[in-house]
Amino acid sequence: KVIQFKIITIFPDFFKPMLEYGIFSRAYKKGLIGFETIDLRDFATDNYKSVDDEPYGGGSGMVFKPIPLGKAIKKAKSKKETKVVYLTPSGRVFNSDIAKELAKEEELVFICGRYEGIDQRIVDLYVDYEISIGDYVISGGELAAMVVVDAVARQVKGVVKEMDSVVKDSFYDGLLDYPHYTRPETYNGLKVPEVLLSGDHKRIELWREKMKLVETLTKRPDLLERAKLNDLQRKLLKE
Numbered sequence: 001k002v003i004q005f006k007i008i009t010i011f012p013d014f015f016k017p018m019l020e021y022g023i024f025s026r027a028y029k030k031g032l033i034g035f036e037t038i039d040l041r042d043f044a045t046d047n048y049k050s051v052d053d054e055p056y057g058g059g060s061g062m063v064f065k066p067i068p069l070g071k072a073i074k075k076a077k078s079k080k081e082t083k084v085v086y087l088t089p090s091g092r093v094f095n096s097d098i099a100k101e102l103a104k105e106e107e108l109v110f111i112c113g114r115y116e117g118i119d120q121r122i123v124d125l126y127v128d129y130e131i132s133i134g135d136y137v138i139s140g141g142e143l144a145a146m147v148v149v150d151a152v153a154r155q156v157k158g159v160v161k162e163m164d165s166v167v168k169d170s171f172y173d174g175l176l177d178y179p180h181y182t183r184p185e186t187y188n189g190l191k192v193p194e195v196l197l198s199g200d201h202k203r204i205e206l207w208r209e210k211m212k213l214v215e216t217l218t219k220r221p222d223l224l225e226r227a228k229l230n231d232l233q234r235k236l237l238k239e
């Protein structure tokens with residue numbers, strides 16, 4: 001089964017570049033993933049196509065009305081098991097574990113908020129996951145949806161040609177990636193680490209494992225506490 005991404009948004013064109021560039025676009029064109037935008041305005045019930053209204057209780061900004069959004073969600077879900085994701089700063093902060101979990105689904109519907117957000121009753125009735133892309137506020141859910149959809153798609157088999165490179169990416173095993181080098185051997189006086197030129201694959205593997213630990217220890221020690229280390233990594237950490 002091919003995973004289907006469905007995005008409810010007032011700006012469907014925002015997503016065009018995703019289907020034009022890079023790995024996501026290639027996977028979409030090959031039929032490895034499904035992707036569809038749903039224009040919230042198509043579900044407006046008045047002649048002005050309005051999908052937002054003033055907040056009850058007063059205050060600034062507008063809120064997405066529940067009726068058009070509810071209709072759009074019902075239209076987007078092709079089966080009742082489909083999970084609905086609302087991108088919001090109030091959600092769980094997105095990470096690799098959530099990406100892997102979502103990649104197991106057959107269909108995911110994403111709601112992109114704008115203005116002050118969406119009517120809470122939509123969250124209460126239909127939303128399975130509230131996801132944040134970090135502790136800051138952006139102007140709309142579209143960029144957040146792109147981040148989540150791209151990260152989830154990378155976990156789907158075949159999307160990244162070599163699964164090996166996904167497994168070695170940062171966070172897959174809870175650690176940061178090791179440093180990468182390419183030609184030339186010397187750049188502005190800086191040499192490529194000697195081990196990488198040795199052709200000794202065992203030594204190279206060991207160096208990379210070590211560097212992952214060094215990188216994580218120096219840049220994100222918080223990750224080490226949660227990472228599930230293998231025997232080699234535990235041994236290297238003691239050294």
Ligand code: SAM
Pocket residue numbers: 086087088089090111112113114115116117118131132133134135136137138139140141142144
């Ligand atoms: N009033 C909201 C609050 O303080 O949480 C912020 C609304 S924001 C201006 C408009 C929309 O952008 C939100 O409904 C949400 O869909 C999206 N958004 C903003 N920041 C986000 C984040 N960190 N993660 C995910 N979505 C975000």
